[in-house]
Amino acid sequence: xxxxxxxKAFVEHYYxxxxxxxxxxxxxxxxxxxxxxxxxxxxxxxNIVAKLTSLPFQQCKHSITTVDCQPSGPSGGMLVFVSGxxxxxxEQHALKxxxxxxxxxxxxxxxxxxxxxxxxxxx
Amino acid sequence: xxxxxxxKAFVEHYYxxxxxxxxxxxxxxxxxxxxxxxxxxxxxxxNIVNKLTSLPFQQCKHTITTVDCQPSGPAGGMLVLVSGxxxxxxEQHALKxxxxxxxxxxxxxxxxxxxxxxxxxxx
Numbered sequence: 001x002x003x004x005x006x007x008k009a010f011v012e013h014y015y016x017x018x019x020x021x022x023x024x025x026x027x028x029x030x031x032x033x034x035x036x037x038x039x040x041x042x043x044x045x046x047n048i049v050a051k052l053t054s055l056p057f058q059q060c061k062h063s064i065t066t067v068d069c070q071p072s073g074p075s076g077g078m079l080v081f082v083s084g085x086x087x088x089x090x091e092q093h094a095l096k097x098x099x100x101x102x103x104x105x106x107x108x109x110x111x112x113x114x115x116x117x118x119x120x121x122x123x
Numbered sequence: 124x125x126x127x128x129x130x131k132a133f134v135e136h137y138y139x140x141x142x143x144x145x146x147x148x149x150x151x152x153x154x155x156x157x158x159x160x161x162x163x164x165x166x167x168x169x170n171i172v173n174k175l176t177s178l179p180f181q182q183c184k185h186t187i188t189t190v191d192c193q194p195s196g197p198a199g200g201m202l203v204l205v206s207g208x209x210x211x212x213x214e215q216h217a218l219k220x221x222x223x224x225x226x227x228x229x230x231x232x233x234x235x236x237x238x239x240x241x242x243x244x245x246x
Contacts, residue, residue, distance in 0.1 A: 072195065072225055
């Protein structure tokens with residue numbers, strides 16, 4: 001499958017899961033996975049999902065503006081760089097964000113997130 | 124060296140080189156390096172430096188707001204996500220940008236940029 005198509009499919013799957021059923025993001029991370037969320041460092045699927053499901057909003061919607069990807073080297077990984085808007089329920093204005101994923105292949109021909117860095121982009 | 128300190132040192136070196144001697148960036152890329160600049164894909168040190176030195180401004184200054192880094196896997200690489208402002212000389216308002224680097228170790232104990240993705244963050 002074309003890398004750009006893989007990246008786009010992953011991003012759509014990630015954010016629709018985030019927006020509808022945050023706890024099932026655990027399938028996309030492993031024990032070695034790392035998340036840096038607004039500067040806070042978290043490791044491992046359980047801790048990462050605990051962080052994401054405890055964020056101070058009930059509902060949210062991600063809208064993606066740009067998706068860029070590149071192969072990350074000999075291990076077959078893929079880097080995905082996303083920018084977009086995050087609308088929280090009840091808030092008047094959407095937040096802008098940038099997010100970087102490093103996807104690694106699984107033995108079942110899928111991908112998991114090894115590295116995840118999230119930053120809001122303030123005006 | 125502490126990875127966060129390394130990432131910070133690299134970022135400071137990269138942007139001061141960019142802002143004072145763009146052609147000197149050639150030392151930071153190799154033939155295998157990839158840059159995606161506002162969606163345009165470029166490969167190899169020469170092509171990358173050609174792109175960066177041909178950008179339509181004479182002088183610029185990068186001001187860094189955030190730097191996040193994580194180790195990228197068994198090859199010893201490091202992922203760095205930067206956000207900041209880019210002031211072009213003669214322009215009233217600074218541009219906001221996000222940029223992702225994937226640094227790989229060289230045999231001489233240094234790093235080069237293997238992956239590089241740049242995006243402006245529009246309001």
